[in-house]
Amino acid sequence: MVDVPLPRERWLGLAGRGIHVDFPFFLAPMVGLSHVALRSTARSYLPAGARTLLFTEMLSSRRLPTERIGDRPETATDASETDLVPQLLGNEERFIAASLTKLAAIHPRAVDINMGCPVTQALRHNWGVALMGDPSYAEEVVRTTVRLSPWPVSVKLRTGLDDDPEYLLDFCRMVESAGAAWITLHPRVARQGRRGTANWDYIGRAREAVRIPVIGNGDVQTAEDALDLLRRTGCDGVMIGRAAVARPWIFWQIGRALGLPDPPEHAGLPTPADAWAEGGEFHRAFERFVSIAEPRFLERDARKRINFFVHWGARWLDFGHELWRRISSAPDVSEARARATAFFEKPQRMAARTVLRS
Numbered sequence: 001m002v003d004v005p006l007p008r009e010r011w012l013g014l015a016g017r018g019i020h021v022d023f024p025f026f027l028a029p030m031v032g033l034s035h036v037a038l039r040s041t042a043r044s045y046l047p048a049g050a051r052t053l054l055f056t057e058m059l060s061s062r063r064l065p066t067e068r069i070g071d072r073p074e075t076a077t078d079a080s081e082t083d084l085v086p087q088l089l090g091n092e093e094r095f096i097a098a099s100l101t102k103l104a105a106i107h108p109r110a111v112d113i114n115m116g117c118p119v120t121q122a123l124r125h126n127w128g129v130a131l132m133g134d135p136s137y138a139e140e141v142v143r144t145t146v147r148l149s150p151w152p153v154s155v156k157l158r159t160g161l162d163d164d165p166e167y168l169l170d171f172c173r174m175v176e177s178a179g180a181a182w183i184t185l186h187p188r189v190a191r192q193g194r195r196g197t198a199n200w201d202y203i204g205r206a207r208e209a210v211r212i213p214v215i216g217n218g219d220v221q222t223a224e225d226a227l228d229l230l231r232r233t234g235c236d237g238v239m240i241g242r243a244a245v246a247r248p249w250i251f252w253q254i255g256r257a258l259g260l261p262d263p264p265e266h267a268g269l270p271t272p273a274d275a276w277a278e279g280g281e282f283h284r285a286f287e288r289f290v291s292i293a294e295p296r297f298l299e300r301d302a303r304k305r306i307n308f309f310v311h312w313g314a315r316w317l318d319f320g321h322e323l324w325r326r327i328s329s330a331p332d333v334s335e336a337r338a339r340a341t342a343f344f345e346k347p348q349r350m351a352a353r354t355v356l357r358s
C-alpha cells in the first residue's frame, strides 16, 4: 500500500453543489472513445463505493440543440450514470443556452467547457484552445455558462497557444474568478497536439495559483504514474485518457495501491499485476465494451467504435497491431468478437509503458 493522501479537501467545498468526489481519478473526454461503452467498462473497475466523475467526449454546442439526446453514441447514456460531466465545445450564448437545456435529459453532475481542442476547425471558430488566446472572450464564455447552467461548470485547459506559464496562471485565476468549479489542466501547448511530454510542473503551479480543485492530466500510463502525478504536483485529481482505454482497470490498480476495496464485479480476484495478466484483462475489458456497444449502437456505429477502441487501446500489447488488423477487417461485430477470442487464446503480453506518439 502506498501512502499518498487522497486530495479530498477542495472537493468538499463542492459537496453543497452536488459534487461528491472521494476517488479523484477521472476518465478523460475523448472523441470516439468516452461513450457509454467505455464509461461502463471503466466504471466496472472503480473501487467499491468510490465516487468520481466521468466525462463525455466534446459535444458541439451548435449541433446539440438540433438533435435528440441519446440518438447518437456521443449522447447515449445509461440510466445508472449519475456521475456524468458532458463536455461542451462552443462560444456563443444562444447555442450554449440551448445545449444546456438539452443536456438536462442526461442529468449531468456538472458541465465542462472545452478550452483544449487544438484542431484547425476549433481554431478557426474560436472554440477549444483558441479561447485561451482571447482571455476576455474566454471569461465571457465561462461567466455566461455559469449563469445559464443549473450545474457547476468546469473548464479543461491546455498550457495555451504559447509556452508562457505566467499567462497560463493568470488564465487559471480568470477562470476561477469567472465562477468555474474546478479546472483540468493538460499542460501541452496547442501546436504539440499530444506529442512531446506534458509539463507536470505547470499543474503544481496552477494548483498554487487558485483555490478551486485542479485536476492534472497528461501522459499517465500506469497506476504508479497517477499517484506520482498527485505526489509531485499536489493536484486535486488525475485525469486519464489514452491509458484508460488501454487498461481501464487502472482505476482498480490505483484503488488497490491505496488500500481501497475491490470493484464489486471483481471482488476476490487478483488485480492484473504483470504483463501477461494485463494482456488477459484486455480481452475481458474488450468483451465488456463490445457487450455494451453492440446492443446500444447501430451496427455501423458499434463497429467504428470497437475498431477505435482497439486502435487506441491495443498499442500497449506486444502484438496489438495484429489484433487491430484482424478486428478492423472483420465483416461484423460477431466476427470481430470471435477473432478477439482466437487472438487471446494464446497468452498476450501488455507493456506497462509505451511511446505515446499521438
Ligand SMILES: Cc1cc2nc3c(=O)[nH]c(=O)nc-3n(C[C@H](O)[C@H](O)[C@H](O)COP(=O)(O)O)c2cc1C
Pocket: 028, 029, 030, 031, 032, 033, 057, 058, 087, 114, 116, 117, 156, 186, 194, 217, 218, 219, 220, 239, 240, 241, 242, 243, 358
Ligand atoms: C482520441 C482522442 C480524442 C480526444 N478528444 C478530446 C475531447 O473531446 N475533449 C478534450 O478535452 N480532450 C480530448 N482529448 C484529450 C484528452 O482528454 C487528454 O487531455 C489527452 O489525451 C492527454 O491525456 P492522456 O495522456 O492521459 O491521454 C482526446 C484525446 C484522444 C486520444
